[in-house]
Amino acid sequence: MALDIYNTLTRRKEPLQPIEPGKVRMYVCGMTVYDYCHLGHARVMVAFDVITRWLRQTGLDVTYVRNITDIDDKILKRADENGESITSLTERMIDAMHEDEARLGVLPPDAEPRATAHVDDILAMIERLIDNGYAYAADNGDVYYRVRRFADYGKLNNRNLDDMRAGARVDVDAHKEDPLDFVLWKAAKPGEASWSSPWGEGRPGWHIECSAMSTCCLGDTFDIHGGGPDLTFPHHENEIAQSEAATGKPYVNVWMHAGAVRVNQEQMSKSVGNFFTIREVLEAHDAEVVRFLMMASHYRSPINYAADSLEDARRSLERFYHALDGVTFTNGEHDAIEVDGTYAERFAAAMNDDFNTPEALAVLYDLVREINRLRDSDGVRASALAVELKRLAAVLGLLEREPAAFLKAGADSLPLAAAEIEARIEARAEAKRQRDFGEADRIRDELAALGIVLKDSRDGTRWSFEAPAG
Numbered sequence: 001m002a003l004d005i006y007n008t009l010t011r012r013k014e015p016l017q018p019i020e021p022g023k024v025r026m027y028v029c030g031m032t033v034y035d036y037c038h039l040g041h042a043r044v045m046v047a048f049d050v051i052t053r054w055l056r057q058t059g060l061d062v063t064y065v066r067n068i069t070d071i072d073d074k075i076l077k078r079a080d081e082n083g084e085s086i087t088s089l090t091e092r093m094i095d096a097m098h099e100d101e102a103r104l105g106v107l108p109p110d111a112e113p114r115a116t117a118h119v120d121d122i123l124a125m126i127e128r129l130i131d132n133g134y135a136y137a138a139d140n141g142d143v144y145y146r147v148r149r150f151a152d153y154g155k156l157n158n159r160n161l162d163d164m165r166a167g168a169r170v171d172v173d174a175h176k177e178d179p180l181d182f183v184l185w186k187a188a189k190p191g192e193a194s195w196s197s198p199w200g201e202g203r204p205g206w207h208i209e210c211s212a213m214s215t216c217c218l219g220d221t222f223d224i225h226g227g228g229p230d231l232t233f234p235h236h237e238n239e240i241a242q243s244e245a246a247t248g249k250p251y252v253n254v255w256m257h258a259g260a261v262r263v264n265q266e267q268m269s270k271s272v273g274n275f276f277t278i279r280e281v282l283e284a285h286d287a288e289v290v291r292f293l294m295m296a297s298h299y300r301s302p303i304n305y306a307a308d309s310l311e312d313a314r315r316s317l318e319r320f321y322h323a324l325d326g327v328t329f330t331n332g333e334h335d336a337i338e339v340d341g342t343y344a345e346r347f348a349a350a351m352n353d354d355f356n357t358p359e360a361l362a363v364l365y366d367l368v369r370e371i372n373r374l375r376d377s378d379g380v381r382a383s384a385l386a387v388e389l390k391r392l393a394a395v396l397g398l399l400e401r402e403p404a405a406f407l408k409a410g411a412d413s414l415p416l417a418a419a420e421i422e423a424r425i426e427a428r429a430e431a432k433r434q435r436d437f438g439e440a441d442r443i444r445d446e447l448a449a450l451g452i453v454l455k456d457s458r459d460g461t462r463w464s465f466e467a468p469a470g
Contacts, residue, residue, distance in 0.1 A: 003058060003352045005224075006300060008232060008255035009156055013354055018223055019253065023061045025218040026052070027252075029210060029227035029235070030112070032069040033093035034078040036277040037100050039261045039268060039305055044228050046294040047258040049106040050396055051226075054351045057395050065217045066109040067210060068094060070116050071203055076192060086193055100278040103287045104294075105397040111217050115209040119195050122204045122212040125246050126184050126197075134245040138175040141187025141200040147180040150241040156255060157233045182238055184208045207238035211251075215243060225252040229260045259302045268305075276305070286409060288398065289314045295357040295396060316361075317406065318464065320393070322455060323368040325403035325462055326375050327386040339388045343367055347392050357396065364393055375457065407464035414450055414465070421452060425461050428454075 004013040018024050028048045031041055048066070055062045069075075070090040079089045101108070115122075126143055129135035134150060137143050147153050147161070154161060164180060173179070183205040188194035194201040204212075214222065220243075227236065236255065243251040260267070263274040281290055293313040297303050343363055350359035367389040374382040393399035411418070424443055431439040444454055451466045 003055075004354055005254055005256065006354045007253075008257050009252075011158075014254070016223075016254065018060070019221065022059070023063070024055055024224065025063045025222035026055075026065065026224040026226065027210075027214040027218055027222060028064070028066045028109075028225070029231055030066040030068050031093075031097055032072050032074060032206075033090045033097065034072065034075040035093065036279055037097050038275060038277050039263075039281065040228060040230075041097075042100070042104060042278050042281075042290065043261050043294055043303060044226075044258050045101050045106045046104060046291055046397075047299040048226050048256075050295055050299070050357060051256070051355050052107070053395055053397065054355060058352075063111070063218065064109045065111045065113065065214065067213045068112055068114045069206065069209060070094075070114045071193065071209075072206060096279070100282070103282055104278070104291050105288065105400070107397075113213040113217055115204060115213065118209070118213050118216060119204065121216050122208050123185075123195075123197055125208060125212045125215075125242070128246045129184065129242065132245060134241075135184055136177065137199045140175050141185075141202060142175060142183055143185035143199055144176055144181040145184055145238070145242060145245075146177065147182065147241065148178055150245055152244070153241050154237065156237050156240055159233065159237075182207060182234065184242070207235055208242055210235070211239050211242040211246070214239075215247065220247040220249045220251075222252060224254045224256060226256040226258070229257050232257060257300065259297065259300050261303050261305055263304075264306045265304055281305075285310055286314065286317075286406070288401070288406065289317060291397060292317055296361065298358055299355055316365075317398075318466075319368055320364065320389070320399055321401075321403040321406045322462075322464070323371045323389065324386050324399065325407060326455075326457055327371060327383050328379060339384050343388055344392065347395075351395075360392075360396065364389060367392070407462075409465065410467055411452075411465040413467075414452070416450065421447070421463060425454065425463060429461065 002015040005016050006013050016024070026048075028044065031037055037045075048064070052062055052064045068090075071086070075086055075090060079086045082089060098108075126135060129145065130137065130143070133146070135143055135145050154164065161180065184207075185197060185199060185202050186205060187199070188201045188203060192203070194203055214225070225236070225239075232255075240251050262268065263276070266272065266274060268275055278290075289310060290313075293305070293309060294303065296309075296313060296316075303309075343366065347360050347363045350356040350363065353359070367385055371382045371385045371389065374385070390399055408418075411421075414421075416424075424447060428440045428443040431437070431443065447454065447463070453464050453466055455462050455464070
């Protein structure tokens with residue numbers, strides 16, 4: 001079955017055709033580490049984690065590179081504001097980023113190059129661009145890229161150069177030959193961190209960093225380049241121009257971009273007070289719930305982060321874990337049961353259709369319904385289906401905990417210990433046996449007021465915890 005991916009460059013879905021059969025080389029623009037990662041970063045982290053997992057699931061040998069920008073105007077400004085060194089700031093933020101992604105179940109990339117470790121490669125690429133006539137050194141120590149020299153500039157975003165020239169986003173700089181030209185090397189201001197170069201002390205521009213790091217790690221031409229929705233222009237457009245002018249070869253075959261995160265249907269912004277870091281969100285919500293929300297929409301679609309969408313994600317995971325919690329795994333009996341292969345086929349078809357996680361999750365919902373239907377009548381078959389549910393969910397990085405770890409998370413804050421809860425559940429069962437349904441309802445209501453939800457089945461009563469709203 002072919003794996004189709006939407007290519008931002010061609011604006012259509014195309015079958016993935018690796019440059020080297022059986023192998024995929026992928027580069028994703030990572031974080032500029034001047035602050036804690038936010039929800040938009042979480043979207044990109046999770047999206048390309050799922051993409052990498054599925055590519056490997058299909059048997060492809062994937063080399064996944066995600067860079068770190070550890071020198072930048074924002075980093076210099078924040079370090080100065082904090083009164084700390086650039087290294088102290090960036091190392092602290094990198095450690096925090098790794099903590100955030102681990103909590104979200106995001107597997108580490110195969111390589112994580114840092115811009116400061118590739119300055120020599122950046123300088124070499126700039127020199128090639130100057131030699132090839134695509135760049136020039138200005139009299140102020142900056143080096144600029146000649147945008148009009150690159151005939152295909154604008155192809156990723158389908159933009160016309162003259163339209164861009166008239167746009168307000170173009171910087172005006174007397175040192176440029178053309179207002180469209182962008183900086184490759186910035187001359188250092190007094191006291192700034194800097195490196196030696198043929199044009200004087202300075203530091204790299206942001207765009208050239210990714211061109212140098214990606215080609216150093218993956219070669220002049222590689223299979224997939226990804227990133228957030230805000231990077232298509234100018235960052236990725238400039239990467240193409242730099243890289244192809246320096247090497248004379250196509251830069252990337254497939255461009256992929258994740259959708260934006262909106263908060264209560266508004267663009268996330270510090271100015272309107274709806275900006276959230278990952279760690280702020282994870283203080284209030286289970287990390288797997290946040291991960292589920294990130295894949296409940298197609299990776300190219302916007303995500304709405306809101307109380308009701310988080311509640312929907314939590315309830316979906318509760319359904320999945322309740323299905324697993326009610327199944328007994330004994331003596332490997334389920335191994336002899338043949339599970340309907342259409343579940344796996346539908347799951348694969350969804351993921352091969354541009355990593356359609358909503359459709360893949362729909363298959364998991366169908367498995368849950370079948371497990372619940374068979375729970376009391378055919379426990380062995382229900383167990384076999386539960387194994388299939390866990391296997392497919394693991395491809396998405398879901399359902400990897402014991403059910404109780406999810407369903408009872410937060411219950412340690414209750415005024416009742418687990419043994420006391422179980423005693424009250426047993427008292428309710430006894431009341432029902434004595435046909436004292438009023439007492440049974442009273443116990444259920446008492447527990448419900450604490451957030452304890454009871455679920456009855458032929459095998460007894462199981463409980464989970466839902467923190468009361470507010």
